[in-house]
Amino acid sequence: MPAVGGIPTGPGKEYPGNLTPYVIVTCVVAAMGGLIFGYDIGISGGVTSMDPFLLKFFPKVYRSKHGDSSTNQYCQYNSQTLTMFTSSLYLAALLSSLVASTVTRKFGRKPSMLLGGLLFFAGALLNGFAQAVWMLIVGRILLGFGIGFANQSVPLYLSETAPYKYRGALNIGFQLSITVGILVANVLNYFFAKIHGGWGWRLSLGGAIVPAIILTVGSLFLPDTPNSLIERGNMEDAREKLKRIRGLENVDEEFNDLVMASELSKQVEHPWRNLLQRKYRPHMAVATLIPFFQQFTGINVIMFYAPVLFNTIGFGDNASLMSSVITGLVNVIATLVSIYGVDKWGRRFLFLEGGAQMLICQIIVAACIGAKFGINGNPGELPNWYAIVVVLFICIYVAAFAWSWGPLGWLVPSEVFPLEIRSAAQSINVSVNMVFTFLVAQIFLNMLCHLKFGLFLFFAFFVVVMTIYIYYFLPETKNIPIEEMNQVWRSHWFWAKFMTEEFSNGNVEMLKGGQALKNV
Ligand code: BGC
Numbered sequence: 001m002p003a004v005g006g007i008p009t010g011p012g013k014e015y016p017g018n019l020t021p022y023v024i025v026t027c028v029v030a031a032m033g034g035l036i037f038g039y040d041i042g043i044s045g046g047v048t049s050m051d052p053f054l055l056k057f058f059p060k061v062y063r064s065k066h067g068d069s070s071t072n073q074y075c076q077y078n079s080q081t082l083t084m085f086t087s088s089l090y091l092a093a094l095l096s097s098l099v100a101s102t103v104t105r106k107f108g109r110k111p112s113m114l115l116g117g118l119l120f121f122a123g124a125l126l127n128g129f130a131q132a133v134w135m136l137i138v139g140r141i142l143l144g145f146g147i148g149f150a151n152q153s154v155p156l157y158l159s160e161t162a163p164y165k166y167r168g169a170l171n172i173g174f175q176l177s178i179t180v181g182i183l184v185a186n187v188l189n190y191f192f193a194k195i196h197g198g199w200g201w202r203l204s205l206g207g208a209i210v211p212a213i214i215l216t217v218g219s220l221f222l223p224d225t226p227n228s229l230i231e232r233g234n235m236e237d238a239r240e241k242l243k244r245i246r247g248l249e250n251v252d253e254e255f256n257d258l259v260m261a262s263e264l265s266k267q268v269e270h271p272w273r274n275l276l277q278r279k280y281r282p283h284m285a286v287a288t289l290i291p292f293f294q295q296f297t298g299i300n301v302i303m304f305y306a307p308v309l310f311n312t313i314g315f316g317d318n319a320s321l322m323s324s325v326i327t328g329l330v331n332v333i334a335t336l337v338s339i340y341g342v343d344k345w346g347r348r349f350l351f352l353e354g355g356a357q358m359l360i361c362q363i364i365v366a367a368c369i370g371a372k373f374g375i376n377g378n379p380g381e382l383p384n385w386y387a388i389v390v391v392l393f394i395c396i397y398v399a400a401f402a403w404s405w406g407p408l409g410w411l412v413p414s415e416v417f418p419l420e421i422r423s424a425a426q427s428i429n430v431s432v433n434m435v436f437t438f439l440v441a442q443i444f445l446n447m448l449c450h451l452k453f454g455l456f457l458f459f460a461f462f463v464v465v466m467t468i469y470i471y472y473f474l475p476e477t478k479n480i481p482i483e484e485m486n487q488v489w490r491s492h493w494f495w496a497k498f499m500t501e502e503f504s505n506g507n508v509e510m511l512k513g514g515q516a517l518k519n520v
Contacts, residue, residue, distance in 0.1 A: 015254040015481060017163040020247035023170070026161055029218040031173030033113055033154035035211035036120045037147050038181020042328065043204050044086050045304045046189025046321055049311060052198025057133050058082050081133065083442050086304055088137050090438035092144025093151070097430035100152035105271065105423035108224045108232065109160070112153035117216030120146030121209055128206020143208065144434075150215060151430045155414035156422060160225040161245060164481040168342030168411060175407035176335045181211060182303060183328035190321045226255070227419060227483075230262045254481070261483040265420030272424050280425075282495040283417050285473065287425045291433035293466035294409035297358060298459030299401045300440050302327060302394060315387060323391050330395045334402035346478040347408050348470060354404020355467035359460055361397035365390060366456035405466075409433070415477055416485050 047053050054062040061082050096119075104112045123142030130136045154174050162170035188207055192200030226245070229238035238258070242251045268274050275284060306324035315323060338350060368390050413429040447455050475488040475495070489495045 015164065016248055017246035017254070019163060019166050020245070022247065023161060023163065023245050026222060026245065027158055027170040027173055029222055030113070030154055030157045030161070031177050032214045032218050033116065033150040034174040034177035035181040036116065036150055036208070036215055038178035039185045039208050039211045040089065040143055040147065041303050042182035042185025043189065043208065045306055045324065046186060046193065047201045047204050048082055048086065049320060050193050050201050053201040057136060083445055085136055085140065087438045087441035089140040089144035089147065090434040090441065092141040093148035094431045094434040096145040096148030097152045097427045097434065100149045101423045101427035104153050104156065108228045109153045109157040110219055110222055110224050112149045113157065113219035114216060116146045116150030116153065117212050117219060119149065121212035121216060124206060124208030124212055127208070128202050146212070148430060148434070152427055155410045156426055157225055159414040159482055160227045163246065165479055166343060167415060167482065168347070168478060169339045171411045171414060172335065172339045172342060172407040174410055176332070176339065179331040179335045179402065183332050186321070186325045186328040190325055193321060227258055230258050231265065231419065257483050261419045265418070268420040271421050275421055275424055275428070278498055279500050280421060281498045282489045283421065283425055286413050286416050287428040288432050289469060290409055290413055291429050292436055293462065293469065294405045295433060295436035295440055296459060296462035296466070297401055297405050298362070298456070299406070300437055301444050302398060304441055305444060326391065327395055327398050330398050331402045334399035335407060338403035338407045342407070342411070343478055346476050347412055348474060348476050350404045351408055351470040351474070352467060354400040355463055355470065357400035358397050359463045361393045361400065362456045362460040362463065364393045365397070366453045366460070369456070370453035412477065415482055418486065419483065
């Protein structure tokens with residue numbers, strides 16, 4: 001029986017191609033697409049803990065926050081409108097990622113990135129000048145549209161452009177810029193919150209135009225991916241781009257395989273309906289389970305609500321924002337570890353190690369909060385060491401996420417789909433991610449109020465389930481060329497039976513005039 005990880009045994013393809021300066025610059029620029037997403041994640045949490053912002057738009061929350069401190073601390077922030085403010089964006093992102101599928105497939109990855117930047121820009125302006133709650137919400141919907149387009153196209157762009165041996169590292173540039181976006185936003189919140197006159201939140205929200213401009217301008221200069229050019233019939237252009245990206249004259253083998261993948265993909269008329277076919281089951285499992293699990297690590301409880309959470313467990317406003325700057329820094333640094341290791345140690349190792357580390361931290365944090373706050377949420381005096389221990393374990397947890405589920409949640413889906421369903425399946429990945437980001441954002445404050453410290457155990461349970469899924473059902477994908485990915489499913493102990501002959505060999509051989517693929 002093949003290995004649990006489904007690591008292919010036969011000789012794989014080895015396309016020539018280096019890490020050229022051109023490919024590095026291209027990927028760095030494209031990865032900037034993550035900035036808009038990250039900036040928003042980091043900004044919303046901080047802004048919703050700024051008093052002048054709450055007083056202007058959510059006065060009820062402001063009053064309950066500053067009301068009687070003997071009331072239950074777990075419930076002080078529980079407000080439907082405040083939650084709606086944070087999470088409206090994710091519904092918008094969900095919808096736009098579905099539209100983005102068609103744009104990305106028919107017009108290329110670039111136009112989707114451009115649209116992403118422009119929509120985000122519009123949303124940032126509206127938010128920076130907001131006078132009423134509706135302006136905030138409409139602004140956030142526009143931001144969401146932008147994020148949907150960017151998250152749908154950028155990971156695909158990166159995985160298609162990178163030489164396969166460095167695909168992991170280059171793709172994680174996307175997650176790195178998400179984490180940089182979060183950190184910059186946290187630092188800005190920290191300073192803007194101190195501005196006298198209480199209008200600092202306008203700078204925080206309006207500041208989102210900067211990452212929007214970077215993505216918009218960047219996408220104008222990027223080349224389209226060879227895969228997408230071929231898919232749209234621009235053969236010569238595609239060959240030239242491939243030579244340029246790989247820094248070689250002879251790219252025939254890779255080029256021919258890309259053409260072949262594209263021929264196969266043209267036989268598919270309805271990418272959406274096709275997703276339901278049996279042979280795409282393993283891909284659909286990835287497209288739905290990976291983003292679902294990524295959100296059920298509970299990471300966004302920390303990312304959105306770190307200041308609120310730290311405030312709840314007894315930190316002052318200032319200390320709360322400061323602690324989220326610290327977690328933001330850990331998030332960036334640990335992502336670098338992933339960039340270093342992903343193509344060496346593989347995806348599975350990082351997933352499994354990260355899962356174990358998150359689980360331990362969640363149990364410890366739950367125990368700490370439970371011990372001090374108990375069931376009724378009245379902590380009394382909190383000693384210093386207590387705060388340090390909680391922040392420390394939250395940091396170790398964030399580090400684990402940042403080198404496992406964070407980057408791999410975007411990398412793995414973008415590299416396992418065959419070209420014919422790639423764009424549609426990636427939209428499913430983004431939508432599922434957004435639905436559950438939305439849900440976690442919606443229910444977190446409520447869950448904190450009702451589940452109390454048990455909230456952390458709730459997420460710990462999911463970490464156990466996702467780690468089991470990875471162990472048994474996710475094959476290793478490091479060092480496999482993207483258009484050769486079918487072999488990992490064919491040699492997987494469970495998924496092999498879903499890979500029909502027609503899918504794995506028949507069409508390919510027909511297209512190659514009967515000449516079997518070397519590695520089949
Ligand atoms: C996730 C976000 C999360 C971020 C934290 C991303 O991969 O999709 O939901 O907030 O990582 O760094």
